[in-house]
Amino acid sequence: MLKLARKYHKWLMYFIGIQFLIWSLSGLYMVSQDIHGIHGESVLNKASAIDLDKVRFSINELLQRYPDAKNVQLQAYANRQVYRLQSDQHDNKWLLIDAVSGDLLNTIDRQMAIDIAKRRITLAANDANDANTANNANKANKANNSNIASIELLSAQHPVEEISPRKLPVWQVQFDDGLATTVYIDHFSGEVVNIRHHLWRIFDWMWRLHIVDYDDGADINNPYLWGLSILALLATLAGLILTIKWLANKFSRITTLSSADGTKQLLRVRSKWYQAIHKLVSALVVIQFLLWLISGLYLAGFSEKVVLPKQPQWPQNWANSLANTSRLLDIAMLRSKLSGQAANDQIALQSVELIWRFDAPHYLLTFYRGAHQYQPRKQLLLHAQTGQPVVLDKASVVNLAAALNPQPQHISDTKYFYGMPKDGVFSRDIAGFSNPYWRLSLADAQQTYLYIDAQHGGLIDVSTTNTRIDDLMLKLHFMDYANNGSFNHWLIICFSLLSLLMSITGVIWLLKSLQRKRLTIRKAGGFVS
Structure with a gap:
């Protein structure tokens, strides 16, 4: 059984060893990056506060004018009190109504998009205190010192990969900063719908590599992921057998020696350095690697999608x-x-x-x-x-x-x-x-x-x-055993680092093995004296 395990582990890894390395590297990047920072929440200021004293156009007047209104909200945009609503008569597009005069406002124009972007985004703190209070309410009142590199209105005819087509049309406002931070603002409502930057773009590609979907990263239940994961599961099970046997041999020798000699025996390295590291790290992470593969396969193919019941609906003509x-x-x-x-x-x-x-x-x-x-x-x-x-x-x-x-x-x-x-x-x-x-x-x-x-x-x-x-x-x-709903924690980062080390040493071992086989073949053919 041990001989078969060694054979299948080696030959399977010839096919998927690089994919193990890709999974380890992409996983490490994703768990080591704060997901809220990736989504741009760390640079997004709080919404402006409403001044109730400035609201002159009443909600009753609004409903008389738009009796089929739904999703009615009062918010503040650039010191202006504004009602946001959707109406069947306007194809459910967001409408902006001035809460002072009651006038229907135009869609967000170029200058308004720039003003919203500068008010809602803070890319650099002005002092150390600001740096430590990223969500301080005062940030919302600070103008962004970064220059606007470009601004463009995106429509269904001019989509971009960074934002879902269902959110179009939007204003794309790109800042002239080191991360090419880009803000997407709804053309009708003025809401910030997405924030993108280079760290997000790297994260997006790491996600695609992780789920083996090089198209748009939307399909976690694809045949490439399934095929590679099943091969990886078989290779890891074979590796688990080898690891258990290696540990059993080590500890069986220790039991026959004194404690001091036993410790020396455990630490004695007879293999190459990459082989020794690979065996030691595998003993630490092989079980977790199995859990990652099994849980990943389950989530990709068997996870149940629950459709939430609709919230209580507004009666017809209730206004x-x-x-x-x-x-x-x-x-x-x-x-x-x-x-x-x-x-x-x-x-x-x-x-x-x-x-x-x-x-x-x-x-x-x-x-x-x-x-x-x-x-x-x-x-x-x-x-x-x-x-x-x-x-x-x-x-x-x-x-x-x-x-x-x-x-x-x-x-x-x-x-x-x-x-x-x-x-x-x-x-x-x-x-x-x-x-x-x-x-x-x-x-x-x-x-x-x-x-x-x-x-x-x-x-x-x-x-x-x-x-x-x-x-x-x-x-x-x-590895969210603390039930925090997060993958950004020290435990999974440590195991990801160890998994990457295991993958790197495993690939080195495979390359050395291939090199030895090539030399053996050349000698057998008479090419090497």
Whole structure:
């Protein structure tokens, strides 16, 4: 068996040894780069704060003009208070309405795109204190000192590889910095939809190399990845047998010697330096390499895609049905409704969004939030007609779950999670989620969990028995045993370094072996005396 394992390990590695090296190198790059920095979040400033005193055009006037409005938001752009909304009458394109005059604003022009890019992006801190406070609120008020290298309006007729075609049209604003930082701004809404730079571009290519998709890096379930992974799995299993045998031989010799002699025997190197390093490192990482291959194959081919139920939908013509006595509370009056901590934070109010909850319109006030829903944020839900704060308790989230699930199931358990640590201990079962939420357990065959956000009442995730297997495989692949929802940590970086060392020494061993075989053949043929 040992002879077969050595034979198959060697010959399989002749075919896929370079791919092992590529996997190790690309994996090391990706885990060693902060993913939030790769996405450009480290240079993205907080959105400008809303000045409620400047809001003159009321929400009721807005709805009278656009009765089919949806996704209505109040935000600030370059010291201008603006409503953003979508309307069926305008092909669901984003419309910008001046919150002072009520005028329909034009789409984002060239100069506005430049202003937005400079206000939202900070590429270099002015002092050491700024460098240590990348998300400080004052950054949003600082103009970017970097020059604009180019600006171009991209449309479906002029797409680029860095951004999805479904996000077009956008303004492409490129800064004249060392990383060629490029900001993509929605042509209609003025939102920053993507940030790209050279580190991201390298990451993108590393991802393509990692999943063996050299086209667009979108297909993780491709035949090349499957074929190479299966060969790699067989080669690694053969390597595991060799490693176990090598360790068994080492320790069997130690047991027959004194402790001092045994230590010398363990450390004695009879092989070439690259062979010795390869064997020692393999003993440390071979099990994890197997876990990477098995979990990677599972995630590529068997991971279950769960489609979230739609959030509660707005009734047809709901705005027209509002009686005069039940008009929405003017947004400008929200200042008097804020109390406690929210009142202290109102100067940093970033947005007011009109959403539908509990068969009624509500305001969702956002004071701060990250780029992703799992990142820390502070939000407040108010009834849009009374202005009263809404507390999402156990009874209310059960009602929300009934509205989300068209086929009601018996709820067997309801549990609240803090998300952020309380008394030094994390309370969560969604990896990396840092906000409070409710988990509702349904009594169905799939043991379904519904996760409802405790701040805005929206559905954030659905978990079944199959998706929990997916989560386990992702945890094994990322070595995320602390449940932080991240692959940027010291443990996986250390193992990636060791894996790269194992791959490099393995390739050297293969090349030396090929060189010896070539010399042997030449001698046998009489070419070498």
